[in-house]
Amino acid sequence: xxxxxxxVKNKGGREWLSAFIPLVFFVALLSVLSPQFLSASNIxxxxxxxxxxxxxxxxMTFVIITGGIDLSQGSLLPIVCIAVSVVLKNGEGxxxxxxxxxxxxxxxxxxxxxxxxxxxxxxxxxxxLGMMNALRGAALLITDAASVETKYAPFRFIGTGSFLSxxxxxxxxxIVAIIGYIILSRTAMGRYIYAIGSNKEAARLxxxxxxxxxxxxxxxxxxxxxxxxxxxxxRLGAAQPIAGQxxxxxxxxxxxxxxxxxxxxxxxxxxxILGAIVMSVIKNGMVLLGVSxxxxxxxxxxxxxxxxxxxxxxxxxxxxxxx
Amino acid sequence: xxxxxxxxxxxxxxxxxxxKALDDITFEIxxxxxxxxxxxxxxxxxxxxxxxxxxxQADKGRILFEGKEIHPEGILDSxxxxxxxxxxxxxxxxxxxxxxxxxxxREIRGKSGLIDWKKTYEECRRWTNELGIDIEPRTRVSSxxxxxxQIVEIxxxxxxxxxxxxxxxxxxxxxxxxxxNLFEIIRRMKEKGITFIFISHRMDEIKQIGDSGTVFRxxxxxxxxxxxxxxxxxxxxxxxxxxxxxxxFPKRDCEIGETVLEVKNLTIPKMIYDISFRIRRGEVVxxxxxxxxxxxxxxxxxxxxxxxxxxxxxxxxxxxxxxxPMDAIACKIGYLPENRKEEGLILNKSVKDNxxxxxxxxxxxxxxxxxxAERRTVEAYREKLNIKTPDIExxxxxxxxxxxxxxxxxxxxxxxxxxxxxxxxxxxxxxxxKNEMYKIINDLAGQGAAILVISxxxxxxxxxxxxxxxxxxxxxxxxxxxxxxTQEKIMHYALGGES
Numbered sequence: 153x154x155x156x157x158x159x160v161k162n163k164g165g166r167e168w169l170s171a172f173i174p175l176v177f178f179v180a181l182l183s184v185l186s187p188q189f190l191s192a193s194n195i196x197x198x199x200x201x202x203x204x205x206x207x208x209x210x211x212m213t214f215v216i217i218t219g220g221i222d223l224s225q226g227s228l229l230p231i232v233c234i235a236v237s238v239v240l241k242n243g244e245g246x247x248x249x250x251x252x253x254x255x256x257x258x259x260x261x262x263x264x265x266x267x268x269x270x271x272x273x274x275x276x277x278x279x280x281l282g283m284m285n286a287l288r289g290a291a292l293l294i295t296d297a298a299s300v301e302t303k304y305a306p307f308r309f310i311g312t313g314s315f316l317s318x319x320x321x322x323x324x325x326x327i328v329a330i331i332g333y334i335i336l337s338r339t340a341m342g343r344y345i346y347a348i349g350s351n352k353e354a355a356r357l358x359x360x361x362x363x364x365x366x367x368x369x370x371x372x373x374x375x376x377x378x379x380x381x382x383x384x385x386x387r388l389g390a391a392q393p394i395a396g397q398x399x400x401x402x403x404x405x406x407x408x409x410x411x412x413x414x415x416x417x418x419x420x421x422x423x424x425i426l427g428a429i430v431m432s433v434i435k436n437g438m439v440l441l442g443v444s445x446x447x448x449x450x451x452x453x454x455x456x457x458x459x460x461x462x463x464x465x466x467x468x469x470x471x472x473x474x475x
Numbered sequence: 476x477x478x479x480x481x482x483x484x485x486x487x488x489x490x491x492x493x494x495k496a497l498d499d500i501t502f503e504i505x506x507x508x509x510x511x512x513x514x515x516x517x518x519x520x521x522x523x524x525x526x527x528x529x530x531x532q533a534d535k536g537r538i539l540f541e542g543k544e545i546h547p548e549g550i551l552d553s554x555x556x557x558x559x560x561x562x563x564x565x566x567x568x569x570x571x572x573x574x575x576x577x578x579x580x581r582e583i584r585g586k587s588g589l590i591d592w593k594k595t596y597e598e599c600r601r602w603t604n605e606l607g608i609d610i611e612p613r614t615r616v617s618s619x620x621x622x623x624x625q626i627v628e629i630x631x632x633x634x635x636x637x638x639x640x641x642x643x644x645x646x647x648x649x650x651x652x653x654x655x656n657l658f659e660i661i662r663r664m665k666e667k668g669i670t671f672i673f674i675s676h677r678m679d680e681i682k683q684i685g686d687s688g689t690v691f692r693x694x695x696x697x698x699x700x701x702x703x704x705x706x707x708x709x710x711x712x713x714x715x716x717x718x719x720x721x722x723x724f725p726k727r728d729c730e731i732g733e734t735v736l737e738v739k740n741l742t743i744p745k746m747i748y749d750i751s752f753r754i755r756r757g758e759v760v761x762x763x764x765x766x767x768x769x770x771x772x773x774x775x776x777x778x779x780x781x782x783x784x785x786x787x788x789x790x791x792x793x794x795x796x797x798x799x800p801m802d803a804i805a806c807k808i809g810y811l812p813e814n815r816k817e818e819g820l821i822l823n824k825s826v827k828d829n830x831x832x833x834x835x836x837x838x839x840x841x842x843x844x845x846x847x848a849e850r851r852t853v854e855a856y857r858e859k860l861n862i863k864t865p866d867i868e869x870x871x872x873x874x875x876x877x878x879x880x881x882x883x884x885x886x887x888x889x890x891x892x893x894x895x896x897x898x899x900x901x902x903x904x905x906x907x908x909k910n911e912m913y914k915i916i917n918d919l920a921g922q923g924a925a926i927l928v929i930s931x932x933x934x935x936x937x938x939x940x941x942x943x944x945x946x947x948x949x950x951x952x953x954x955x956x957x958x959x960x961t962q963e964k965i966m967h968y969a970l971g972g973e974s
Contacts, residue, residue, distance in 0.1 A: 338843045340835045347832055350821040357780055357818050358832040358886065359804035417823055 170411040170462065171426035178430060182437040189440060196319055198429075198436050200311075200387060203321035204380040206428040208399060209406035210325075210332040211376025213424040214369040216407050217336070219349040219416025220276035222373040224265060224283035225403055229396030230291040232257050232381035234300050237391075243304035250307070255378045261287065262374025266367030284400070291393040301390045311386030321383045325425070328379060332372075332421040345369060349416030405452065406431050408459040413467070431455070478505040480542075481670050482527075482639060487536035489522055496522040498694045500536070504639075504687075509661065509671040511681050511703065513715050514691035515877075515905030520674055523691075524641055527672075528553040528560050541638070559637035561628050561645055567616045574599040574612035577631045602634045605667075606660050621766065622653035626660065633664060640664070641672045644903065646680060650765035650931065651966065658684050676905060677932065678708045690714045716907050723910065724938030727917040731941070732756030734792070735925035736808075736894045738777060741786030746772045747949040750786070754894070754925040759916060761940030762929045764969050769949040770929045771813055774896045777927075778810040779803040790894060804833050806894075809887025813898040813929070815876070819883045822872040826864050827853045829871050829882050833890040856885040860915060877908025884915055895919060898929045913939055933962040947971040 182189040208225050215222045235257040240250035261283065268279050302308065313320045336342040344365045347355035356362050380399075385391045410427030412419025434455070438448050483503040489496045497519045504510045512520040525531045527538065529547030537544050540556060547553035550560060567576045574595050583598060585591035599612035608626055616624060625645060632640055642661075646654045661671060661684060675681055681688075681703065688700040690711065697714050700706055734753045741750040747769040754760045762770045775781040777788055779797040788795045790806050797803050800810070812818035821829055830853050831838065838849045853867045860881045864874055871879055880900065887895060897916070901909040916939060920926055930936045936943055937960045945953045945968035953968030 334843070338846075340839060340844065343828060343832065343835050343844070346824060346828070347821050350823050351817070354812075354818050354821055355832070357778070357800050357810060357812055359801045359890075360832065361799075361801055417821075 169423075170466070171409045171423050171430055174409065175426055175430045175433065178433050178437065182433065182440070186437065186440040189437065194436070194440075196314075198432050199322050200319050201436070202429050202432040203319070203325045204384050205399070205402050205406055205432065206325045206425050207328050207376050207380040207383065208403040209410070209424040209428045210328050210421045211373035212400075212403040212407045213332065213410070213412050213419060213421050214336070214345060214372045215276070216404070216412050216414065217345050217349045217416060217419050218366060218369050219352070220269065220366070220369070221280060221404065222262075222265065222370060223277065223280040223400050224261065224287055225373065225377045226396040226399035226401075227284045227287035227291065228258060228261050228374060228377045229381045229384060229399060230295075230300075230391055230393045231261070231287050232378045233385040233391035233395065234291060234294055234393075236382060236385060237300040237302050240302050240304055240307060242302060243307075247304065247307050250302075251382060254382050255375055258374035258376070258378025258381070259371050260374070261377075262371035263367060265374070266370035269370065270363035270366040288394075295393045297393055299390045299392045300385075302385055303389060308386055308389055311383050311388070321387065324379065324383060328376065329421050329425050332376075335372075336420060341365065341368060346417055349418075351417075401452065401456065402428075402431055405456045405459060408456065408463060411463075411466075413463055414460055415463075415467075427459075478507060480504070481506040481540070483539040484523070485537045485539065487523065487526060487533050487538070489526060489531060489533050496694050497526070497533075500691075500696050502689045502696060502699055504670060504672065506670055507665060507668060508686040509665065509673050509684050511673045511675070511685040511688035511700075512691065513681075513688055513700075513711055515715055515907050518691040518715070518905075519694040520691055521643070522694075524560075524643060524672070524674070528558065528641070554635060554637070557636075557638040558641065559632035559635055559639070560641045560643070561625070561632055562643065567624055567628060567631075569615070569617035571616060572612065573610055573614050573616060573619075573627050576616055576627060577602070577612075577634055579631075581635075598634075602630050606630060606633060606663050608660065622649050622656070625649070626657070629657075629660060629664075633669075637669065639670045639672065641674075643674045644676070645673075646675060646677060650767075650969075651933075653766075654680060676903065678711070679934070681711075682708065692716075712906055715905075723906075724935075725910070725914055725917055727759070727920055729757045729917075729921040731758050732923065735790060736777075736927075737789040737792075738773075739787040739789070741773065741776055741783060741788070743772060743776060743781065743784050745949075747776065750951060752944060752951070752954075754927060756923045756925060757920050758942070759920050759926045759928060759940045761936040761943040762927060762946065763931075763933065763936050763943055763965050764946035766931065768946040768969065770946055771898055772949075773946070774810060774898050774927065774929060777803070778808060778896060780810070804890060804892075807890075807892050808894045808896065809833075809890055809892030810896045811880075811883050811887065811898060811900055813902065815879055815883060815903070820871055820879060823870055825868045826857070826862070826871050826874070826882055827867040830856060830867075830885050830889055833886055852889060856889060860885055860888075861911065875904075875908075877904040877911070880904055880908070880912065881915075884912070888919075892924070894925045894927075896927045896929075899931065900928065901930070901932070901935060909935075933965055936960075936965070937962070945969050 188194050212222060212225065232254045236250045236254040239245045239253040240247060265280055265283055268274050269276050310320055315323065336345065344355065344360045347360055348362055348365055352362060406427035407424045408414055409430055410423025412423060434451065435448060438451065480503045484500050487497055487500040500523065514520050522531065526533045529549045529552050545556055547556060577599055578595055582590050583595045596612045603610055608630065610623065610627065616627060619627065645657060649657065673685060685703040688703055690697040692715060732755055734755050737753040739751050742748050750773055752760065762773065764770050772781060776783045779799045779802050788797055795806050797806065816822060827850065831849055835844060838844050850867065857867060862881045863878050871882060901912050916926060928936065928940055937957060941957055943955045943957065943960050943965065944951050945965055947969055948971065952971060955964055
């Protein structure tokens with residue numbers, strides 16, 4: 153009986169457990185199935201890959217907690233890469249300015265999404281779907297469908313370098329996650345984000361600036377994509393205008409596997425980070441086991457649906473147990 | 476007086492983690508009665524209803540319906556057994572017509588397998604006529620008033636020919652003449668041999684409609700009432716609360732100071748016209764009127780939740796530019812909305828997060844919420860308002876209605892408001908908690924707050940307020956002092972009567 157009371161009380165902070173269990177399961181499974189899985193180079197490879205998704209998932213978490221979704225994440229990635237590449241000019245331009253240009257591109261895209269959603273009340277799904285198409289078109293148009301490059305070594309170091317034999321990009325995503333965690337759990341803005349996702353009208357009548365909060369979360373999403381994009385192009389040295397396709401789905405999947413409710417109002421970034429790692433481990437495992445990429449897509453789809461079903465079941469169990 | 480027994484509960488027990496919601500409940504309901512379940516919120520009435528309709532399963536005990544033991548497995552199952560339920564929140568589909576709603580999932584089909592509309596409308600009229608109701612079957616439900624929708628809901632249940640109908644607070648959103656109308660329908664159905672279980676917190680109407688009753692307290696059976704017309708309301712109340720509530724409306728004795736809130740010529744076309752009034756320090760002003768008379772619109776317009784066309788609002792003599800609730804809160808106005816669950820609370824967040832939502836900005840240091848200070852403040856309000864929760868981190872939806880409402884009160888206390896607008900502050904909460912609400916209102920007035928109370932319960936508005944303004948169709952039609960106010964006078968103005 154006591155245990156039950158406790159689970160009610162801590163309901164707010166344990167969502168990330170939902171990603172932790174599958175993570176342990178898949179890591180155990182793959183280390184048995186594939187001898188390479190636990191090798192240092194493979195783990196480092198997974199961590200580098202996961203950085204991009206994890207950072208994007210942090211942004212997606214903010215948006216989904218308000219009850220929204222940001223489908224433009226994947227298409228924003230090449231736009232940021234273009235902005236970085238154009239300013240950097242393979243080292244002729246300033247690296248700091250290039251990074252700022254990338255962040256600005258992300259923030260701007262998020263700002264437009266946020267303003268349209270907050271002020272004109274366009275459903276987030278539609279607004280960001282439109283943005284997704286527009287940005288992809290813009291990326292193809294600007295580059296004439298050719299890839300953009302950054303060969304400047306100090307910039308590349310962000311994506312390829314290591315510190316204490318841990319990839320630099322891991323430090324970056326951990327820092328992003330910590331900042332995200334603090335904003336959500338310790339600031340007034342964090343409270344407002346949860347409040348809007350749970351009951352927008354009650355939040356408004358409690359004096360929450362709902363419009364500003366919505367614009368904020370979409371800007372966070374854009375900035376997170378920008379950070380992810382910088383890690384991406386710094387690691388690969390080049391980006392295709394079609395890069396980042398369906399990354400938004402990976403990001404949504406990571407967020408939901410991490411226990412953030414697709415209905416809004418509940419969740420957190422720690423779960424999303426774990427969710428992103430689960431996704432990367434599964435994908436890595438499939439590659440190691442020689443599963444075709446087409447199958448990987450199917451598996452991704454199935455995982456998203458399972459994660460949502462689990463979210464709904466969690467809710468149902470919670471409401472029948474305690475009402 | 477030997478009526479046959481329709482429904483019998485035998486030793487019903489239900490336990491939830493941490494609480495015994497029902498403890499060995501045994502009683503019976505006679506055929507053809509309107510049987511009232513009495514009890515404060517949390518006494519176990521709702522749980523019992525949920526067991527009867529199969530939403531919950533009892534841990535122990537039996538239910539005998541028409542002499543047979545039943546084990547309903549859900550609302551639909553209980554309906555098949557002949558038990559119909561009218562929900563607090565109505566379950567109609569707004570975009571469908573009255574007839575479509577009534578025959579939803581039981582559509583009348585012709586030979587072709589398509590819906591036979593002619594017959595559907597005929598059937599619909601037959602049922603409405605039988606209850607003496609005049610509603611056109613083709614009307615869209617969304618275009619009906621709340622009261623009319625509720626009647627459609629009742630017709631829907633009635634058309635399924637139940638033997639027992641459960642009415643859970645059917646009148647909480649209705650005005651007095653709408654209630655009379657509803658009671659008339661209930662009486663007609665009674666004549667046709669239907670038995671009712673009736674839950675309401677309004678004692679005056681229970682006297683009007685109830686035949687027999689059962690009183691619960693803290694999940695236990697307290698006693699049965701054979702004939703409600705022969706018992707005094709005070710006796711029922713003391714059975715419910717286990718003590719005498721000698722003073723339902725505690726007296727207030729506080730000094731009335733200078734004007735705090737002044738509203739001048741507030742107008743929103745087609746909703747409210749030319750509303751002007753002032754509230755002074757320490758004064759409680761009531762706003763009465765039928766549902767839909769514009770009371771809530773006035774409140775929301777002052778609070779900035781609805782844009783106003785024209786009119787001025789002054790607080791402490793300063794003219795305010797209020798265009799959103801944020802502005803109003805910055806000007807020390809607090810608003811307790813009439814729908815606690817939809818507008819007042821973030822249901823899946825904790826007591827603490829709800830309580831400090833408007834004022835969380837005051838707990839910041841270097842941009843971060845100081846959790847210790849916040850917790851201390853919340854604990855202080857919990858103690859001050861006697862909010863019953865095991866923990867301030869408890870998700871608020873698990874609290875009883877009265878305790879939830881106290882949190883909404885505390886929200887505005889914590890935001891240090893000077894002007895309070897309470898819209899139906901005691902709706903759906905039990906008598907004990909109501910009494911505590913009145914004390915809070917008195918304390919606030921004593922501390923110099925200016926308070927506007929909107930209420931549909933006339934005894935409450937007369938008992939609590941210094942002045943009462945009455946609205947009719949968007950205009951203030953009369954103002955009464957608490958000494959001269961009677962329910963009749965208020966109704967006179969509420970129905971548009973001249974002064």
